[in-house]
Amino acid sequence: MRSYSLIAPAKINLYLEIIGDRPDGYHELAMILQSIDLADQIEVRSLSTDNIRVHCHHPQVPTDKSNLAYRAAELMATQFPDAFSNYGGVEITIKKQIPVAAGLAGGSTNAAAVLVGIDLLWHLGLTQSELEELGATLGSDVPFCIAGGTAIATGRGEQLAPLPNLAPIHLVLAKYRSLEVSTPWAYKTYRQQFGSTYIRDSDNLAARASAVHSGAIVKAILNQDAAEISQKLHNDLERVVLPAYPQVLQLRELFATQPGVLGTMMSGSGPTVFAIAQSLQLAEAIKLNVRQAIPDEDLELFVTRTTTHGIQIVPI
Numbered sequence: 174m175r176s177y178s179l180i181a182p183a184k185i186n187l188y189l190e191i192i193g194d195r196p197d198g199y200h201e202l203a204m205i206l207q208s209i210d211l212a213d214q215i216e217v218r219s220l221s222t223d224n225i226r227v228h229c230h231h232p233q234v235p236t237d238k239s240n241l242a243y244r245a246a247e248l249m250a251t252q253f254p255d256a257f258s259n260y261g262g263v264e265i266t267i268k269k270q271i272p273v274a275a276g277l278a279g280g281s282t283n284a285a286a287v288l289v290g291i292d293l294l295w296h297l298g299l300t301q302s303e304l305e306e307l308g309a310t311l312g313s314d315v316p317f318c319i320a321g322g323t324a325i326a327t328g329r330g331e332q333l334a335p336l337p338n339l340a341p342i343h344l345v346l347a348k349y350r351s352l353e354v355s356t357p358w359a360y361k362t363y364r365q366q367f368g369s370t371y372i373r374d375s376d377n378l379a380a381r382a383s384a385v386h387s388g389a390i391v392k393a394i395l396n397q398d399a400a401e402i403s404q405k406l407h408n409d410l411e412r413v414v415l416p417a418y419p420q421v422l423q424l425r426e427l428f429a430t431q432p433g434v435l436g437t438m439m440s441g442s443g444p445t446v447f448a449i450a451q452s453l454q455l456a457e458a459i460k461l462n463v464r465q466a467i468p469d470e471d472l473e474l475f476v477t478r479t480t481t482h483g484i485q486i487v488p489i
């Protein structure tokens with residue numbers, strides 16, 4: 174086969190706790206990551222020439238070496254030089270549905286799809302854990318994007334422990350198209366404002382213990398209890414993003430007052446805010462209400478749901 178088409182789902186963070194600083198400059202995390210139905214479509218095709226090409230029509234997505242999908246192909250070429258010279262270069266076409274720089278792992282899931290696609294194109298037969306290990310060198314969220322479903326992620330986000338699949342939970346996502354939050358900025362600002370002293374400070378520790386408890390949300394997931402999951406959502410990065418981006422705070426507050434919303438939270442480093450809805454019907458109603466309250470065309474709204482899969486190969 175000379176080409177593969179893959180579905181690359183986005184993720185949301187049901188839980189994100191910053192445990193502290195790490196010597197490598199990253200942050201030690203405790204997260205719960207969840208795949209959602211909102212996805213990009215990626216085509217990976219063999220070329221007769223030995224170069225890597227990326228096509229994407231989205232104006233905010235680069236097609237040069239700064240594209241994470243390009244870097245995934247380059248990594249495979251470096252790691253497997255014999256296969257690269259046997260099978261030739263790779264052409265990657267990205268059909269973008271996932272909002273960009275949104276806290277939804279758009280770039281990471283594209284990179285994950287390219288790793289899976291090239292493994293197939295070049296008949297490498299890599300295991301999922303080998304693919305995840307390669308993915309971790311591209312970005313902290315890439316291993317989860319390969320695995321998908323529901324998982325606890327620790328370390329810098331690359332160490333995964335799968336949780337049982339959740340029955341679909343209905344979601345509404347809101348993101349201002351022109352608003353981007355830089356992930357390095359969010360972590361840097363958190364470090365500057367709260368630092369690692371935050372977790373050593375006994376006053377804060379008491380407040381933190383009541384606010385943060387990953388065990389409770391894991392229990393709610395094991396019980397398949399959407400209402401309880403919604404009550405235990407948490408994201409430490411909201412502490413820096415919400416004060417700096419009033420529009421995100423406004424969305425968060427608007428979602429919280431909508432009938433049928435079980436819980437709401439910012440995903441990752443933002444600026445996407447998601448709401449857990451009681452049903453698909455209520456999710457559609459929430460979307461409509463928010464649209465009426467904020468008629469700004471810059472605001473993108475999506476009704477979607479949780480999914481149990483990571484990268485999937487589309488049969489041609």
Ligand SMILES: C[C@@](CO)(OP(=O)(O)O)[C@H](O)COP(=O)(O)OP(=O)(O)OC[C@H]1O[C@@H](n2ccc(N)nc2=O)[C@H](O)[C@@H]1O
Binds near residue numbers: 201204277328329442
């Ligand atoms: C915040 C999260 C939550 O899932 O997602 P997004 O909002 O990006 O989707 C992740 O932690 C982002 O993962 P990812 O986007 O893959 O991050 P990376 O490329 O590895 O790192 C980007 C930058 O974020 C900071 N970073 C990332 C992960 C981590 N554990 N500590 C950090 O301090 C570092 O400044 C790093 O240079």
Ligand SMILES: Nc1ncnc2c1ncn2[C@@H]1O[C@H](COP(=O)(O)OP(=O)(O)O)[C@@H](O)[C@H]1O
Binds near residue numbers: 233234279280281284
């Ligand atoms: N394949 C890609 N898809 C989306 N953005 C990409 C991609 N490759 C590189 N980028 C760049 O990465 C940055 C972060 O985008 P994205 O991965 O969508 O965000 P996030 O990590 O917050 O979910 C953007 O500024 C974008 O230009």
